[in-house]
Amino acid sequence: MFAQGTKEQVERSLMAVRRHPLIISAEAGTLPLEHSKRWIFCAGRESRSFPWILKDLLAWTSDEKVKTILEENLYDELGSGDPSHAHFLHYLHLLDDLRVPRAEFDNYQERLGIKLALSLAFNIAKSRNAGRAIGYMLVNEAMTPVTYTAAKSALTGHFPHLRTNFFDLHIEVDDHHVAALYEAVEALPETEREDLEFGIALGRRGMEILLDEAYGIFDAHLEPIAITAPRWNPLTGVGEGTQAAG
Template sequence: MDAQQIKDQVEEALEKVRAHPLVTSALDGTLPLANAKRWVFCAGRESRSFPWILRELLAWTKQEEIREILQENLDDELGSGDPDHAHFLHYLHLLDTLGVPRGEFDEYAERPGITVALSLAFNVSKSRNLGRSVGYMLVNEAMTPITYTAAKRALTHHFPGLTTNFFDLHIEVDDHHVAALYEAVAALPPCDLADLRFGVALGQRGMEILLDEAYGVFDSHTAPIDITAPRWNPLNAPA
């Protein structure tokens, strides 16, 4: 398959993520600490779940080239055999550096952004659709340098002495994973193009709504909305 169409779509998705107000305000030093902290919590939910998503993909993926990429990714997440270098452990060390109690992370009340983002990821991993999964993984990994660079800049603005390798570690390995995934795309048959494109769109959607949550888009109304309640009946609306 000619991977250029996918590369073009991924670049369009990355430009939209770069333009998200959370990313732009993080880079220019105007993102409030509360939003930066919430992004850390959302990223932590994603970091904690990612190994399980990779395991789900490995459970049914049969194409050896893609299995190798997924296994290498999983090995990186788990510290390549050294538990002290597992990515989520680096995340917990980041919380310690920021002075955030781990209980506060565990008790963070998830809003629709992270809920939908994780639901998309788990459903893609169980879809048994190789094109969709590769497209999703490709854009998800390609967005890491953008979002993690912005998050590091925002946190460093609020914590000038911050030292952590959590962000740089992800950026370095994800650049490698993206290159490998593009090689995998080239090896897929042309009939997988539509599924690849749909997977890229799902990955973009998941990241944007996660950033929406961190930016505070869902703060005005946090309780579940029951559309069967009388208040939502159009016949009860004021004249």
């Protein structure tokens, strides 16, 4: 009923992500190796979590079409019957090809971007709200060709002989997932429109803040701000607090 409007909103979300400076730099071949590696660490956190997000969605989904889509997606993630081809294993092989020790990946200090992105995903997966879940999944899957093609371009600029199975596999299968999710959108009642649109907006928000982390936006201040400290008390003077914060 409202699939056309949904496609237009998804396309606007994709265009916004394409304009992120990290994507622009990656596609231009000017993204520094440091940012490329950080991006890969964020993508790995997402890849490691995604099967669990799908399982959380499957735990409450009652619509048979949506359940089938999620089951197929999970089947793909786990290697389509062959565990040696699980998507996260392809990610670990990518780390090996980049000569990144597993300990470096495990010990990566997560900033707010990936923390928020994963928190959004898990909360939507447990929300028991079909419209939001479908909207989030739709834009998340539709972004794969944009983000992974750019990541592939950035990394192969630094490592010309890099095997890119991890990226290629996701780009190939996510086109099928997106088409299936649009079929689920067609079956949604009109009452789900606002939740669907909100889910799409959340998916875009999660991806943009993940890209912000890879781009270094959260590097300057890693410690949480203790706003209960005396310097934040408005009765002690804003000027003093502002000066102390700087």
